[in-house]
Amino acid sequence: MNVTERLSFFAALFKVDDNPTTGMWWLYITIVILSIIVFKLGFAKKLPLVKAAVIYLFLILGCTVLTFLGVFLPVAEGLVVAALILIIYKIRLNQERKQKGNETA
Structure with missing residues (x-):
């Protein structure tokens, strides 16, 4: 079985199979950034x-x-x-807060 067929999207995007060192670092940085975004938005x-x-x-x-x-x-x-779900949730929450603020005023 070919390993390239089993790679996830980001692993294939960063060519982890062709250049493992650079590809793994880019995958690591991507996961760290996305984890921080999800943490900040949700928790x-x-x-x-x-x-x-x-x-x-x-x-x-x-x-x-x-x-x-x-x-x-x-x-x-x-x-x-x-991250996309949490961004949509935060946008809708802010819109709802603005509407309640406008109704109270």
């Missing part, structure tokens, strides 16, 4: 600087495991979908 609260740094440190370390899984599984693709 983040205002925290002191040290606590936030610890959380982001563990998030970045956890993305290492996700990167190895993301070569054959749709990890980055799932993060893109989660």
Whole structure:
């Protein structure tokens, strides 16, 4: 069986099979950025600087495991979908808050 056929979209996009070092780094950076976006949109609260740094440190370390899984599984693709859903949710929530603010005034 050909490995190229089994790669996820982002792994194939970054050509992990042809250039593993650069491809894995690009996949890792993509997963880290998408994880931070999903975390900020869905779960983040205002925290002191040290606590936030610890959380982001563990998030970045956890993305290492996700990167190895993301070569054959749709990890980055799932993060893109989660980010899109959370962006739509935040936009609708802001619109609803503005409407309630206009009705109260």
